[in-house]
Amino acid sequence: MRFSFTDDQLAFRDAVRDLLEKECPPQRVRDAWTNVDGRSGAWDALEEMGVVGLSHPEVAGALGVDEIAVTLILEETGRFGLPEPIVEHTAVALPAVAQHIPEAVTDTSLFVAGGPMVPYATSATALLLERDRQLYLVDRSAATLTERASVDGSRRLYAVEWEPSNAVEIGGPEDAALAFDRGALGVAAQLIGVAQHLLDTTVEYAQARHQFGVPIGSFQAVKHHLANVALGLEFARPLVYRAAHSVARRDLDRSVHVSTAKAHASDAATVAARVALQVHGAIGYTTEYDLHLWMKRAWALAAAWGDAAWHRARVGRAILDTDPSEEQ
Amino acid sequence: MDLTFTEHEEAFRAEARAWLEANVPRPALPSGDTREGFARHLEWERMLFDARWAVVSWPEVYGGREASLMEWLIFEEEYYRAGAPQRVTQNGIFLLAPTLFEFGTAEQQDRILPRMASGEEAWCQGWSEPNAGSDLAGITSRAVRDEAGGGWRLTGQKTWTTRGAFCDRLFGLFRTDPEADRHRGLTYFLVDLGAEGVTVRPVERLDGDEGFAEVFLEDAFVPDRDVLGGVNEGWRVAMATTGSERGLTLRSPGRFMATAARLIDLYRRHADATDPAVRDAVIRGWMDAEAYRWQTFWTVTRLMEGGRTGPESSLVKLFWSELDVRIHATALELLGPRAELVDGDDAAWMKGWQFALSGPIYAGTNEIQRNVVAERVLGLPRR
Ligand SMILES: Cc1cc2nc3c(=O)[nH]c(=O)nc-3n(C[C@H](O)[C@H](O)[C@H](O)COP(=O)(O)OP(=O)(O)OC[C@H]3O[C@@H](n4cnc5c(N)ncnc54)[C@H](O)[C@@H]3O)c2cc1C
Numbered sequence: 001m002r003f004s005f006t007d008d009q010l011a012f013r014d015a016v017r018d019l020l021e022k023e024c025p026p027q028r029v030r031d032a033w034t035n036v037d038g039r040s041g042a043w044d045a046l047e048e049m050g051v052v053g054l055s056h057p058e059v060a061g062a063l064g065v066d067e068i069a070v071t072l073i074l075e076e077t078g079r080f081g082l083p084e085p086i087v088e089h090t091a092v093a094l095p096a097v098a099q100h101i102p103e104a105v106t107d108t109s110l111f112v113a114g115g116p117m118v119p120y121a122t123s124a125t126a127l128l129l130e131r132d133r134q135l136y137l138v139d140r141s142a143a144t145l146t147e148r149a150s151v152d153g154s155r156r157l158y159a160v161e162w163e164p165s166n167a168v169e170i171g172g173p174e175d176a177a178l179a180f181d182r183g184a185l186g187v188a189a190q191l192i193g194v195a196q197h198l199l200d201t202t203v204e205y206a207q208a209r210h211q212f213g214v215p216i217g218s219f220q221a222v223k224h225h226l227a228n229v230a231l232g233l234e235f236a237r238p239l240v241y242r243a244a245h246s247v248a249r250r251d252l253d254r255s256v257h258v259s260t261a262k263a264h265a266s267d268a269a270t271v272a273a274r275v276a277l278q279v280h281g282a283i284g285y286t287t288e289y290d291l292h293l294w295m296k297r298a299w300a301l302a303a304a305w306g307d308a309a310w311h312r313a314r315v316g317r318a319i320l321d322t323d324p325s326e327e328q
Numbered sequence: 329m330d331l332t333f334t335e336h337e338e339a340f341r342a343e344a345r346a347w348l349e350a351n352v353p354r355p356a357l358p359s360g361d362t363r364e365g366f367a368r369h370l371e372w373e374r375m376l377f378d379a380r381w382a383v384v385s386w387p388e389v390y391g392g393r394e395a396s397l398m399e400w401l402i403f404e405e406e407y408y409r410a411g412a413p414q415r416v417t418q419n420g421i422f423l424l425a426p427t428l429f430e431f432g433t434a435e436q437q438d439r440i441l442p443r444m445a446s447g448e449e450a451w452c453q454g455w456s457e458p459n460a461g462s463d464l465a466g467i468t469s470r471a472v473r474d475e476a477g478g479g480w481r482l483t484g485q486k487t488w489t490t491r492g493a494f495c496d497r498l499f500g501l502f503r504t505d506p507e508a509d510r511h512r513g514l515t516y517f518l519v520d521l522g523a524e525g526v527t528v529r530p531v532e533r534l535d536g537d538e539g540f541a542e543v544f545l546e547d548a549f550v551p552d553r554d555v556l557g558g559v560n561e562g563w564r565v566a567m568a569t570t571g572s573e574r575g576l577t578l579r580s581p582g583r584f585m586a587t588a589a590r591l592i593d594l595y596r597r598h599a600d601a602t603d604p605a606v607r608d609a610v611i612r613g614w615m616d617a618e619a620y621r622w623q624t625f626w627t628v629t630r631l632m633e634g635g636r637t638g639p640e641s642s643l644v645k646l647f648w649s650e651l652d653v654r655i656h657a658t659a660l661e662l663l664g665p666r667a668e669l670v671d672g673d674d675a676a677w678m679k680g681w682q683f684a685l686s687g688p689i690y691a692g693t694n695e696i697q698r699n700v701v702a703e704r705v706l707g708l709p710r711r
Contacts, residue, residue: 001337001398002330003625004633068329203706218709220695223702227646230701234643238622245329260615309608316611320595 003238005072013072019045020080026290032083033153033293037123040154043084052086055095056105067091067182071189071244078193078301081293083154085120087186088112092179093128097137100170104137111137113183114304121145121158128170128179129162135176136167152300154293178247181258184305185247188240188258188265192233194298195265195272199229201291202276216279225275232268239264256318259311266302266311273298331625333402340395341402347379348410359679360416361539366494369416373447383421383445390437391445397628405582409589416491420444420451422577424499426569427516431557440518454486454500454519454543455566462696464501465510465563469545471502471517479551480504482519485544488690492541493530497521501562514562518554525549535682570641570692578691579648581621587655587680588617591662594674598662609658616651623647639704642697649687649694656681 005013023042032038046052053059055070070091077086093111097104104126112118113128121127122145127138144161171179203226206217216222243261246254273295277284284291302308333341353372358365376382377391385400386392395403415421421444428437443449460466469484482502489498498519505513521528525548531540557565595610623644631637659677660667670678688694702708 001333001625001629003622003629005329199706203708206708214711215709217702218711220699220711223708224695224698226706226708227698227701230705231643231646234640235616235619235623235647238626239619241329241626242331242622245331260618263615264619312608312611312615315615316607319592319614320607320610 003241005068005241009069009072012069013076016046016049016051016073017076017079019049020076020082024080024082026081026293029081029083029154029293030290038083038120038154038156039123040083042080042082046082046084046086052090053094055090056098057095058098060095066248067185068241068244068248071185071240074186074189075193075196075240078190078297079197081154081194081197081297085110085112085124087183087190088114088119089124091186092183095182096128096135096170096175096179097126100175101137101168113179116159117148117157118160119150119155119157121160122156127160127162129160129167130176130179131164133173133176134164134169135171135179136162136164137170138162138167142166150296150300152293152296154297155300177255178250180305181247181255184258184262184311185240185243187301187305188243188262191262191265191269191298191301192237192240194294194301195229195233195236195269198269198272198276198291198294198298199226199233201294202226202229202272202279206279222279225279229268229272229275232264232271236261236264236268253318256315259306259314262306263308263311263315266308269298270302270308333398337399337402340399341406344381344403344406345410347381348406348412351375351379352410352412356411357413359537359539360414361491361533361535361537363494363538366416366491369413370447370450372413373415373417377446382417382447383425386425386441386445390441397632401580401582401624401628404580405585408582408586411586416494417444417447417450418578419453419490420449420499423453423569424451426577427499427556427565430568431516431565435553436518436556449497450491450495452489452492452495452498452521452541454489454492454498456488457485458487462693465514467501467503467514469500469502470506471504471515471550473504474549477549477551479549480515480517480555482517482525482545482548482550485542487540487542488531489528489541489543490690491539492521492543493528493538495521498543499556501566504562505560508560511563513560514566515559516556516562516565517550518556519545519548519550520554523548523550534685535679579687581617581624584617584620584648584651584655587652588614591655591659594659594662594677603661606658606661609654609661613651613655613658616647616654620647620651639700642692642700643705645691646694646697646701649684649691652684652687653681656684 020042023045024040028040032040051073054065074087089111092113097111109125110123111126111128112120112124115129118127124140126140127143129136129138145158148157148159150157206222207215209216239261243257246257276291277295280291283289357368360366360369373382380391380393383392384395384403387394444451455464457467457469471480471482474481486500498521500517501514502517503513504515525546527544529542530538531542533539591610591613660681663674663677666674669675703710
C-alpha cells in the first residue's frame with residue numbers, strides 16, 4: 001500500500017499550477033462571464049502543454065498517464081476556476097471517442113459530455129451523450145441546442161435535444177457507466193480545488209480584515225467556521241484520490257468509490273462556500289468582489305454529475321440492498 | 329499509487345483473523361469499566377500478550393512483532409471486525425508507551441514495558457485536576473524534593489482518571505517548580521497507586537460504570553527512577569506524544585468501520601424502517617468511516633516515508649469523535665422505542681451512544697481542537 005502520488009505526477013501537477021497561475025488569474029475567470037464564448041484563454045496554453053489531449057489513449061499510453069494523474073490536474077483547474085470544459089472533454093469524452101472511433105479525433109476537435117445540460121456545446125465538434133445506457137456521439141449540427149443560464153455565468157450551458165437515429169452509437173452500458181464515473185470523478189476533483197481556494201482566500205481575508213481593533217480571524221466563532229471547512233476538505237480529498245485509483249484500475253467497486261468521493265467533495269465545497277461568504281460579510285455578497293466566482297462554481301459543480309444526495313443513494317443501493325452473504 | 333497490500337501484509341492479516349476468530353471470548357465480556365469486567369479483560373490481555381498480539385508494533389524483546397504502521401492498522405481492522413474486547417490497557421500502551429520509547433531510559437523501558445504489555449501492570453492517565461481541564465497547564469498538584477529518600481513527595485488531586493480504581497499505576501504531571509512559568513516547572517511522574525499516601529475513589533460515569541476515579545495524594549513517595557524525562561521538563565515530554573492520543577493510534581479506522589458495519593446490520597434487521605432520512609444517515613455513517621480509513625492510509629503513507637504528524641492530528645480527533653456520535657445517533661433512531669432499553673440484545677447502542685458523547689470531551693475537547701486547527705494548521709492569529 002502506497003497511497004500517494006509519484007514524483008512525476010506531482011511535478012506535472014506543479015507545472016500545470018504554474019501555467020494556470022499565469023494564464024488563468026481571477027480576472028480571466030471574470031471575463032469568461034461576459035465574453036462571447038466563455039473562454040478564459042488558458043485553454044490554448046493548456047492545449048500547447050499537452051494537458052487537453054492528455055487522456056487520448058495514445059498520448060496517455062506513451063506518457064504512462066492515467067486517471068490518477070488527470071485527477072490531480074483537474075483539482076488544480078478547480079482551484080484556479082478554469083471555466084473551459086476540461087472535465088467534459090479531457091476526462092470524459094476524449095478517451096471514449098478516441099477508443100471507439102479514433103478517426104473522429106482531430107487536432108482541433110472539442111468534445112463535450114453531460115446531460116441533461118451540456119456546457120460549451122456550441123463550441124464543440126460533437127457531444128458524447130447517453131440514452132438508455134447506450135453511449136452516443138452526436139454531431140453538433142445533429143443536436144438542437146437551447147441556451148440555458150447557469151448561476152455560474154462562465155459555464156455556457158445548453159439543453160440538448162437529439163435522436164439516436166442521428167447519432168453514432170459508440171458503446172454500451174459498460175462504456176456509459178465508465179463515462180459517467182469519469183465525469184463525476186472529474187468534477188469531484190475540481191470541487192476539492194474550489195474548496196481549497198475558498199478556504200485559502202477566506203483565511204487570508206480573516207487575517208487581514210480588522211474589527212474591534214483585531215483581525216476577525218482571532219475570533220473563536222470565525223476560527224471554528226474555518227476549522228470546519230478544513231475538516232471537510234481533509235477527509236474528502238483522499239476519497240477523491242482513492243476513487244481516481246479505482247477508475248484507473250477499473251475496480252469492481254469503482255462506482256461506489258466515485259459516489260463516495262463526489263458526495264464528500266460536493267459537501268466539502270458547499271460548506272466552504274457557505275463559510276467563505278459568512279466570514280467575508282457583505283463584501284462577499286457583491287459581484288464586484290471575486291469570491292462569488294468560486295462560490296457559484298461550487299454550487300454548479302456540486303449539482304452537476306449527480307449531487308451529494310444522488311450519490312449517497314447510489315452508494316446505499318450497493319451497501320444496503322445487496323445480499324450480505326456476498327460481502328467479504 | 330498502489331492500493332494493494334503486500335503478500336506479507338495479507339499473511340499478517342490472515343494470521344490475525346484466524347487467531348481472533350478462534351480466541352475472541354463469546355459471549356462478550358462484561359464492561360471493562362467495572363471491577364469484575366476489568367479483571368476479565370486483563371485475562372484477555374494476557375492471552376493477547378502470550379500470542380504476541382498485545383503490542384504488535386513494539387520491538388520483539390517487549391512482546392511485540394515490530395509490525396509496521398500499516399500492519400498495525402490491519403491488526404486493528406481485524407480486531408474490531410472480530411468484535412474483540414475493549415483494550416483496558418490502552419492508556420498505557422497507546423499513551424504512555426510512546427513517551428517511554430521517546431524519553432525513557434533503557435532501565436525504565438526494560439522495567440516497565442514488558443509488564444505493561446502483558447497487563448501485569450495496568451496504567452491510568454493523571455492529567456486532569458479539578459481546576460485543570462482544558463487548561464492543563466493550570467495543574468497545581470505538586471511534588472517536593474525528598475533528598476534523603478532519593479525521590480519526590482507528591483501532594484494534590486487528580487480526577488476523571490479512567491479506570492483509576494482498577495489500575496496499578498498512574499502517569500501524570502506534577503508541579504516541581506512553583507516559581508516557574510505555568511508551562512515550565514512541571515515534571516512527568518510514574519506513580520504507584522499502592523504507595524502510602526495515595527487514595528483512590530471510584531466515580532460512576534454517565535453510563536453507570538465506575539470507570540472514573542479521583543486520585544488523592546498526600547506526601548506520596550516517588551523514587552527518582554520514576555521520573556520520566558527531565559525534572560521541570562514534563563510539559564515538553566507530555567506534549568511530544570499528544571498527537572498519538574488525538575490521532576490514529578487511540579482510535580484507528582478499524583473501530584469505526586466495525587461500528588458502521590454493525591449499523592448496517594441493524595438497518596437490515598429493521599427493514600421496515602423505511603424512513604429515507606434514517607437510511608441516508610446509515611449511508612453517511614458508512615461513507616464517513618470510509619473517509620476516515622482513506623485519510624488514514626494517506627497519512628500513514630506519508631509517515632512511512634519519513635513525515636511526521638503535526639497539528640493535523642486535531643482534524644483526526646474531530647472527525648472520529650463526531651463520526652462516532654453520528655453513527656450512534658442513527659442507531660438509536662433505527663431502534664425507535666427500543667432505543668431506551670439498557671438490557672437485551674441491542675442495549676450496546678445506548679451504552680455506546682453515551683460513551684460516544686464523551687469523545688468530543690476527552691483527549692482535548694473539540695472546541696480546543698478547532699482552536700488548534702484554526703491557529704496551527706490554518707495560521708489564524710491567537711488572541
Ligand atoms: C470519558 C472520559 C475519560 C477521561 N479520562 C481521563 C483520564 O484518564 N485522565 C485524565 O487526566 N483526564 C481524563 N478525562 C478528562 C478530560 O481530559 C477532560 O474532561 C478534558 O480535558 C476537558 O476538561 P474539563 O472536563 O475540565 O472541561 P473544561 O476544560 O472545564 O471545559 C468545559 C467546556 O468549556 C470549553 N472550553 C474550555 N476552554 C475553552 C477554550 N479555550 N475555548 C473554547 N472552549 C473552551 C470546553 O470545550 C468544554 O466544552 C476524561 C474525560 C472523559 C469525558
